[in-house]
Amino acid sequence: MRREDLTTREERILSAIIETYIRSARPVSSGAVVRRGSLKLSSATVRNVMRSLEDRGLIEQPHTSAGRVPADRGYRYYVDRLMGPSVVSNSDQAQIRAGISVLGGRDVAIVVTEVSRMLSEVCKQLAVGLEPAVESGVMERVELVHLEEGRCLVVVGLRSGQTRSSLFKCTESMSESDVAAATGLLNDWLDGLSIAEASQLLGRKLKDKDCPFRDLIRAIHDQWDRIFHLHDSERVHYEGARYILRNPEFAGDASLLGEILDSEEALADLVRRPGSREVVVTIGHENRRRKMAGVSLIVGSYRVGETVGRIGVIGPTRMQYRRLVGVVDQFSRLLDDLFSSSHWPEAR
Amino acid sequence: MRREDLTTREERILSAIIETYIRSARPVSSGAVVRRGSLKLSSATVRNVMRSLEDRGLIEQPHTSAGRVPADRGYRYYVDRLMGPSVVSNSDQAQIRAGISVLGGRDVAIVVTEVSRMLSEVCKQLAVGLEPAVESGVMERVELVHLEEGRCLVVVGLRSGQTRSSLFKCTESMSESDVAAATGLLNDWLDGLSIAEASQLLGRKLKDKDCPFRDLIRAIHDQWDRIFHLHDSERVHYEGARYILRNPEFAGDASLLGEILDSEEALADLVRRPGSREVVVTIGHENRRRKMAGVSLIVGSYRVGETVGRIGVIGPTRMQYRRLVGVVDQFSRLLDDLFSSSHWPEAR
DNA sequence: CTTAGCACTCTAGCGCATCGACTGCTAATA
DNA sequence: TATTAGCAGTCGATGCGCTAGAGTGCTAAG
Incomplete structure (x- = not known):
């Protein structure tokens, strides 16, 4: 038996105090506990028990001659051991x-x-x-879409079903087939990587001067944080x-x-x-x-x-x-x- | 001269009251206005002016023997005519x-x-x-992306640069080229329309039993509101x-x-x-x-x-x-x- | 028209007495 | 031994009266 354990009677009274207080928001007196009905005790007895609960730090008195208010430890005891399974109406x-x-x-x-x-x-x-x-999410698919006026849309889909997209300008010279090729390349590289891994990989690829679509990939890499990172x-x-x-x-x-x-x-x-x-x-x-x-x-x-x-x-x-x-x-x-x-x- | 117009002196005192009150949050007395320095008047004169301002509903007294507090109309006069151009530090x-x-x-x-x-x-x-x-935005481009397992991503780009995307399941039988064809079709239909117009157009197309990619387009149409509509x-x-x-x-x-x-x-x-x-x-x-x-x-x-x-x-x-x-x-x-x-x- | 002076008003703050709700203790009781 | 009734004591809340001080409104003089 742990030192903290209470007798059944003490637990009942603690519950009564907490539940009454949650409703009323006012200090709970010994009389109020008795009036609640579920215990067959006099207020004097309840007072004795209350004093013991107070000694253990489960409830406290705002001032002499006031009722008792639950202390944090009292709520803790209640939540862990007394309140029972929480059913949703x-x-x-x-x-x-x-x-x-x-x-x-x-x-x-x-x-x-x-x-x-x-x-x-x-x-x-x-x-x-x-x-x-989202940084720890896993990539599923990258898609590039070439809009008019040299604007480009990159859409990243994660396994979780989340998608992120971002617009950027790209060099006008990219043809539709270039875009398709770049898309395929990115998907080969990135599938199954986490967002963070993907960023690292793009960084490595960029170090290679012969990296295909280098401008485009640099643009995407530059934006990676913007696309995925959210401050707390x-x-x-x-x-x-x-x-x-x-x-x-x-x-x-x-x-x-x-x-x-x-x-x-x-x-x-x-x-x-x-x-x-x-x-x-x-x-x-x-x-x-x-x-x-x-x-x-x-x-x-x-x-x-x-x-x-x-x-x-x-x-x-x-x-x-x-x-x-x-x-x-x-x-x-x-x-x-x-x-x-x-x-x-x-x-x- | 509008009935509401105040003399220069009245305006100065009104300004003084409002600006002092904004700082102090406490009723402004005639003495406080004088102490502020910018006017060369006695408190008695200020009191007379205050009374006149009060009669016009520009300031009010919380109770006799208290200073004055700006009324809503006083703030309005101040904002419209007294506070001057707002410069940003x-x-x-x-x-x-x-x-x-x-x-x-x-x-x-x-x-x-x-x-x-x-x-x-x-x-x-x-x-x-x-x-x-976003409902009143104008479409620029629609893009479909076919992911594995019969899941499909639709991305809608607006002229404003905003994009929206949504995932849905589609029939497994769509090939890559089907998806590309459907994308082209949608772009032909929808370019330059507002979101609301686009929804209507899709609805009309669906009434035609021979509408190509009917299942797919129905899925997109069904989701249109989900994609674009935000409650206030x-x-x-x-x-x-x-x-x-x-x-x-x-x-x-x-x-x-x-x-x-x-x-x-x-x-x-x-x-x-x-x-x-x-x-x-x-x-x-x-x-x-x-x-x-x-x-x-x-x-x-x-x-x-x-x-x-x-x-x-x-x-x-x-x-x-x-x-x-x-x-x-x-x-x-x-x-x-x-x-x-x-x-x-x-x-x- | 402005101002000095003064009487008046009202609030905020303080002390005080009272009331009532509770407790804690003690002695009686089962 | 555990419980309870009874009672003295404590403390906050409430209400009242008083005072000090800030500020006004009015009047009469400049």
């Missing part, structure tokens, strides 16, 4: 499925933005979506900022709100975590940044081909963990499905 | 140019997002970017929400903040305005939505080919109109330049 289910279903075949950036928006609406919290780092900040999409101030914790003090809105770095942190399939809950001080005390994250991951992206919600530690973990998980799974290739739209 | 200039210069050739959605971010940083306000409605909400990018709560007007009451964060509709309103080249300032109650009292918008427009997009900032009516109008204008002009075709990157 039928109406949430339906809303999520309907929303996702119309996004098939659209660009990843748009899908992530829209999913963040839906997530924020379902959760009534600030939601965040992180696009996968460009990959992050926030939606639903309006929900954060519906939380009463912001009534007096807006600094917590500031932390949330500035929390882009917190997301960057999450990027570096191993890409577990599970939904990850980060509570208050568990965030690396000191100022993020008071803020929790619930983050899930989804795969696009070989790459991994994330979606999640950010809010005060007083969150509906049970429900929201389920919702985030549901969204993650459906995104996985959406991006698996069988879901590209079919021609009739 | 050299450091702002440099920052803006540097930021824009690295965006050449990138996708419009990314450019708009990044420009919104820069705008919010330069202005220290919530910034918003609206992508142009998908076209709007907000950045810099953190800045809005640095404004002291949100110290006590967060409802104004709520209005700002919910103001997506306000932007949708702006879409429908005629696409004037000028920067448009909308002050407080001038917004259609009643709740937006207290919130101002400064919005500029930019062209991408035949289509028009917008960028702007949103904040409390107490804004640095002079500086921000200049900054928004500068961004708009540089975006115009960026999207004019001569700025596509050149191959060396």
Whole structure:
């Protein structure tokens, strides 16, 4: 038995405190726990248990003669061991499925933005979506298209189904057949390489003075980063900022709100975590940044081909963990499905 | 002389009140105006003028024995007639140019997002970017690319330089030459049409039972909306929400903040305005939505080919109109330049 | 027309008393 | 021994009165 383990009665009371607090946002008194009904105890007994929970750092008292408020460790215990499996209500289910279903075949950036928006609406919290780092994706096909006026379009398709394209000027002298030949050459070279490997390979080829289509390939190589690289900040999409101030914790003090809105770095942190399939809950001080005390994250991951992206919600530690973990998980799974290739739209 | 016209002295005092208030965020007293130095008047005289300005609805008193605060009409008079030409400081200039210069050739959605971010940083306000409605763009070139496993990529290039692409499954039986033939056919049909016209034309062609490549063309037609249509909400990018709560007007009451964060509709309103080249300032109650009292918008427009997009900032009516109008204008002009075709990157 | 002077008004801030919600402790109870 | 009833004590929230200070509006003089 771990030192942290609580008796059944203690666990029940902790659950009662947390669940009541999540609803009311006000310190929970011993009387309130008793009134809740599920325990047959006097308020005095509950008070004794509360004191013990407080000694272990699971709950705390804003001041003497106030009720108790869950501490970060209390939420952690609740999330890990008490809240039980998170089930998603039928109406949430339906809303999520309907929303996702119309996004098939659209660009990843748009899908992530829209999913963040839906997530924020379902959760009534600030939601965040992180696009996968396309750099680690694997090339499938390169296509050059010669437009008039010496302008050229390069389209790169990845195995994941993502495509990127970029325009550039090229020397006027290229004939249609030249373009076709260059296209074939590029595909021979690049098929199956990652974006980063492809860039290196193009660099090596350019060192050879006899490299065919050298100007063209140099132009593509020069643009490679422009085509594929996104700064962290460009990959992050926030939606639903309006929900954060519906939380009463912001009534007096807006600094917590500031932390949330500035929390882009917190997301960057999450990027570096191993890409577990599970939904990850980060509570208050568990965030690396000191100022993020008071803020929790619930983050899930989804795969696009070989790459991994994330979606999640950010809010005060007083969150509906049970429900929201389920919702985030549901969204993650459906995104996985959406991006698996069988879901590209079919021609009739 | 219009009824609204003020004497020079009145105008000076109005300017002094507004500029002092913009800096201090606190009601401006007659003494404060005198202390400012530029007028040689006693506070009593200033008080008389203030009363007259108040009678005309240009300023107001939060309560007796308080100083004066600009009213929406006062800001309007100031913006239209007093603030003078908005010059952009050299450091702002440099920052803006540097930021824009690295965006050449990138996708419009990314450019708009990044420009919104820069705008919010330069202005220290919530910034918003609206992508142009690509539906009214004009087709330049369609390209089909046949990938393995019966998957097909369609790439549509617009005259503006924007490209859109989408994957779909097609019947396995298409040979490379079939694809090339279909590409040629589509280009013959669609060159020079707008997106909407192209959709109609494809629809008409499909009615002909002998239409070549009918399955393929039906697949493309089915996806046309998916490729091009963005809901208003998908076209709007907000950045810099953190800045809005640095404004002291949100110290006590967060409802104004709520209005700002919910103001997506306000932007949708702006879409429908005629696409004037000028920067448009909308002050407080001038917004259609009643709740937006207290919130101002400064919005500029930019062209991408035949289509028009917008960028702007949103904040409390107490804004640095002079500086921000200049900054928004500068961004708009540089975006115009960026999207004019001569700025596509050149191959060396 | 401008200004000095003065009476008046209203807010912000402080201290104080009260009220009520809770706790913590103790002693009685099962 | 575990539980509970009872009660004293603590602390925030609320409301009230007071004061200081900033700023106005008015009047009469320059």
